[in-house]
Amino acid sequence: MHNPTLTLKPSVPSSHGFSLIPQNRSQLNYRFCTSLLPNNGIFSILNCNSTKVHNSNSVKDGKLTSIGVKDVDVATLGNLCVDIVLNVPELPPATFDERKAYMEQLSASPPDKRYWEAGGNCNMVIAAARLGLRCITIGHVGDEIYGQFLLDVLHDEEIGFVGMTEYSDLALVGASYETLLCWVLVDPLQRHGFCSRADFHKEPAFSWLSGLSREVKKAIKNSKILFCNGYGFDELSPSLITSAIEYAVEVGTAIFFDPGPRGKTLSAGTPEQKRALGKFLKMSDVLLLTSDEAESLTGIQNPILAGQELLRNAERTKWVIVKMGSKGSLLITPSSISCAPAFKVNVVDTVGCGDSFVAAIAFGFLHNMPNINTLAIANAVGAATAMGCGAGRNVATLKQVTELLKDCNLNEDGQLWQDLLHENLEAHEVTFLSKTAINGNDNCINHVALEKVASELHSKLEPARKEAILNPSCDFIPLRGVLQKYRIAFILILSHD
Numbered sequence: 001m002h003n004p005t006l007t008l009k010p011s012v013p014s015s016h017g018f019s020l021i022p023q024n025r026s027q028l029n030y031r032f033c034t035s036l037l038p039n040n041g042i043f044s045i046l047n048c049n050s051t052k053v054h055n056s057n058s059v060k061d062g063k064l065t066s067i068g069v070k071d072v073d074v075a076t077l078g079n080l081c082v083d084i085v086l087n088v089p090e091l092p093p094a095t096f097d098e099r100k101a102y103m104e105q106l107s108a109s110p111p112d113k114r115y116w117e118a119g120g121n122c123n124m125v126i127a128a129a130r131l132g133l134r135c136i137t138i139g140h141v142g143d144e145i146y147g148q149f150l151l152d153v154l155h156d157e158e159i160g161f162v163g164m165t166e167y168s169d170l171a172l173v174g175a176s177y178e179t180l181l182c183w184v185l186v187d188p189l190q191r192h193g194f195c196s197r198a199d200f201h202k203e204p205a206f207s208w209l210s211g212l213s214r215e216v217k218k219a220i221k222n223s224k225i226l227f228c229n230g231y232g233f234d235e236l237s238p239s240l241i242t243s244a245i246e247y248a249v250e251v252g253t254a255i256f257f258d259p260g261p262r263g264k265t266l267s268a269g270t271p272e273q274k275r276a277l278g279k280f281l282k283m284s285d286v287l288l289l290t291s292d293e294a295e296s297l298t299g300i301q302n303p304i305l306a307g308q309e310l311l312r313n314a315e316r317t318k319w320v321i322v323k324m325g326s327k328g329s330l331l332i333t334p335s336s337i338s339c340a341p342a343f344k345v346n347v348v349d350t351v352g353c354g355d356s357f358v359a360a361i362a363f364g365f366l367h368n369m370p371n372i373n374t375l376a377i378a379n380a381v382g383a384a385t386a387m388g389c390g391a392g393r394n395v396a397t398l399k400q401v402t403e404l405l406k407d408c409n410l411n412e413d414g415q416l417w418q419d420l421l422h423e424n425l426e427a428h429e430v431t432f433l434s435k436t437a438i439n440g441n442d443n444c445i446n447h448v449a450l451e452k453v454a455s456e457l458h459s460k461l462e463p464a465r466k467e468a469i470l471n472p473s474c475d476f477i478p479l480r481g482v483l484q485k486y487r488i489a490f491i492l493i494l495s496h497d
Helices: 096-106 121-130 145-156 214-221 230-234 238-250 262-267 271-283 291-298 303-313 353-366 371-386 398-407 414-421 450-470 479-486
Strands: 029-033 044-049 053-060 063-068 072-077 080-087 116-120 135-139 160-163 180-186 192-196 223-229 254-258 286-290 319-323 328-332 336-341 429-434 445-449
Touching: 072 121, 072 214, 072 353, 080 121, 080 145, 096 192, 116 121, 116 145, 116 180, 121 135, 121 145, 121 223, 121 353, 135 214, 145 160, 160 214, 214 223, 214 238, 223 230, 223 238, 223 353, 230 238, 230 262, 238 254, 238 271, 254 271, 254 353, 262 271, 262 291, 271 303, 286 291, 286 353, 291 303, 291 319, 303 319, 303 328, 303 414, 319 353, 319 371, 328 371, 336 371, 336 414, 353 371, 371 398, 371 429, 371 450, 398 450, 429 450, 445 450
Parallel strands: 072 135, 072 223, 080 180, 135 160, 223 254, 254 286, 286 319, 336 429, 429 445
Antiparallel strands: 029 044, 053 063, 080 116, 180 192, 319 328, 328 336
């Protein structure tokens, strides 16, 4: 195999061994729990004293309407991994044995840290934090250099971490306990190949995780949105994922689910996987899919009709979001269809675009924004990520997003949208994002000018922009100093809720 070439910027050095939501973002009091990772000084957080904010106990057509104790905007479940991004002369072979040998050769020794990047759900949560949302990640990372790197990245991006490991698991050693690595391989034609150890085992990577701990339940309960994707099944058992869905419903936390490429394999998987997938499709508040994934799950080629079919078969779903790449996106509700063409940009790398897009959908959902505005900002965030190289810390920045919105450069294709909509206009309110305002309705379609939407979005993004200017670096609590000063050990504090 030829030597790989560098494709990512070097990572930013960090000496922090813990990850907390900063005081200047959350303005909340937190109790601290000893880490469930042994002997590494990493700490996870639980919120105990919180303020009243909007949650999703009552949702009407995707709008938040009730009040409750929810002080974290977005929590992600599982899919915490480190991407190793390499340029290779050719993508991995297709056969199982050859592919496994290929990965083992790559894994023989740790590659230079400049190749590392936070991956998986880190893409989504980093993009969300940069939009000003308060975020935590729930998952497992190992007690080695990769786990430390991942937690450093989360810390630097002002994202909290809640470990899933149980005390009974602390004796675990070996690959089953280590941070999951994903090898992201890029050939000379910029095609991507992905492989990880999860690809070569029937059981999930962390199948030893048997249930939701008190800390994890606390994190889900205190979050307005719990985001899960299909790759979570690579790490966590279907029964554990189902428990998280049911608990989120119980405590009034909105569920966002993006099946991704795993949707097709899960729908043809084990009975447990099929049941868990079915639970997501019925109980999620927001479903996010590509047009191909929507067709795979419904057998319907037209993405609008496929989205409407998913809504009909669901019990709680209010929004179905269909991502169509460079063409744009759709937001479908039981009574409306919103269409937004994509922004024209110079695409460098599409990895992480879909994850970044989800973060902006969460932003619009939480801010009760008009549906077309939500699609517009999601398209902008996805496009801004495509302009960079790789995901993780290379996802969209707030500055890039605001510049795209200001340019108002849409990739409009009137024939495409006309073909999609001609079967779906009856009894539905249709809104279309346009470069310019159009007087009156065009075939019952309400055209909304991007300039107007961009102005409204700028006002929503202004608080996050001001915070980024005023607080360019994170003001974290110096936890190790606190431990030394008071000469005490933090112990697990059980809630009396």
